[in-house]
Amino acid sequence: MYRKTYALIDCDILKENIKNIKDNYKYKYYIGVVKANAYGHGDYIVNSLIEGGINYLAASSLEECLNIRKRNKEIPILCLEKIDSDYLDICEKENITITITDMKCFKELDLNKNIKAHIKIDSGMNRLGFKDKNEVKEVYDNLKNSNIKLEGIYTHFGTSGMWDKHYDEAIEKFKEITSLIDLNTIPIVHLSRSLTLVTHPKIDFATGVRLGIVMYGFDQNMKEPEGLRLIKRNRYLKKYNISPISYTNNLKLKTAFSIHSTIMCTKYVKKGEYVGYGAKYTAKEDIKIAIIPIGFADGINKNSSNLTVKINNKEYPIIGEIGMDMITVKIDESIKTKDKVIIFDDVKKRAKELNLSAYCLLTSITNRVPRVYKEKEKYTEIKY
Ligand SMILES: Cc1ncc(COP(=O)(O)O)c(C=O)c1O
Incomplete structure (x- = not known):
């Protein structure tokens, strides 16, 4: 990869x-x-x-x-x-x-x-x-x-x-x-x-x-x-005369799917400058941003602007328009190039935020995104 x-x-x-x-x-x-x-x-x-x-x-x-x-x-x-x-x-x-x-x-x-x-x-x-x-x-x-x-x-x-x-x-x-x-x-x-x-x-x-x-x-x-x-x-x-139904069950299940990336570069944006296509975001103050290599061609929903990603266990907002290959995130001084990013690891939450079903969210991630499989601490990468 x-x-x-x-x-x-x-x-x-x-x-x-x-x-x-x-x-x-x-x-x-x-x-x-x-x-x-x-x-x-x-x-x-x-x-x-x-x-x-x-x-x-x-x-x-x-x-x-x-x-x-x-x-x-x-x-x-x-x-x-x-x-x-x-x-x-x-x-x-x-x-x-x-x-x-x-x-x-x-x-x-x-x-x-x-x-x-x-x-x-x-x-x-x-x-x-x-x-x-x-x-x-x-x-x-x-x-x-x-x-x-x-x-x-x-x-x-x-x-x-x-x-x-x-x-x-x-x-x-x-x-x-x-x-x-x-x-x-x-x-x-x-x-x-x-x-x-x-x-x-x-x-x-x-x-x-x-x-x-x-x-x-x-x-x-x-x-x-x-x-x-x-x-x-x-x-x-x-x-x-509808038969009985249950709203709850005893299942203890976990989702197994998360999306990850790495910061490609960071830069400073001055108050009044814009970020991304259509100049949809204008900085209200001097800010630091990170560019992350994932976009709508990977299946990142265009409505993800303003949702957050996780870097070093802290949430940071996506700003500006979602590009085909890149997203931009507003960060702070502690974040640097090559830091790892979790785009989302809670599928239910992200699907809800996007007003999508989990089916839609999971199947929208394209084959441009390699899948890495974790099994008993062993990792295997597959490109579809
Ligand atoms: C014929 C058929 N059976 C089973 C399923 C599985 O459905 P679910 O994911 O809701 O269990 C599907 C999914 O669409 C289906 O088309």
Whole structure:
């Protein structure tokens, strides 16, 4: 690494998170969702996730699945998107499990291929998945006489169901759409994602769960509603007969992701001089500034102006416009060139400050930023 700007990922924390989730929620299959470069953490982490107890992985596209396969030859990987039937040979060779998303997708399959498949059910979100129970039955029956092994069936919840009836309705829809087949013959039945896992009681017929954001350290604990909000909520629950939910859980998770850099140079700015593009910041007094080599091309959000970075354990404000490659920070006399900078190490706080979800913040850090992995005090640098 020549430019000392990088993301640091603590693999030991990720392992502990998974152990903690497994202690609290009992399933046979824990499917680690590692799409979008493992939520920005990088594919390198997959072996740590497996060590922590993940026994299946899932990613969006075939490209993503094949990148993950390079990291581990054994772990089953589910492709969540529809794969063009031209690429089934690759799936067969690389042990990628396909998702059968609809009848057209099924009709295009070569039933002689030795691959595993999961059927996707559309339980209300109107993205991928079957909505018709007769079609599901047709696929189920036809797969029995084929080389394709029906290993799983799943759906994705469009809402958390904490404030609406869609979660309960989705479970009912899933039951209805799968009512003509025997779910007990399908090894992996997986419905929940992070938030629905921790806020609702276990779905009795589910054998697996897809762990995304929770695995990366976001416990999803929430404040219990109070006062008027609580009264409104209880009325709503009663009216729609919504199943019980929990706002808090016993998970003790930590985030494992932080962004670091080093001061490239410092300089003095006189009262009345401006800093950066558009002259958006004018010094109200003589100040000292630091130039730090990270910018919006690295994924630093343009709205980060006025947020702070940490240098020698003290917070200093970012001033002026965020550039493509550089940011400017107002410092004091104690700070000098080559001092280390933490751009952020509290993802939840930074996401909140930027009014973004943690998903958006993590996946917006670009591949220009090398990832450095810490595992048992050993550091490994990867450039994606
Ligand atoms: C189909 C599917 N399952 C699971 C997940 C994981 O979601 P979460 O990170 O909320 O657990 C995603 C993420 O978007 C998804 O698209």
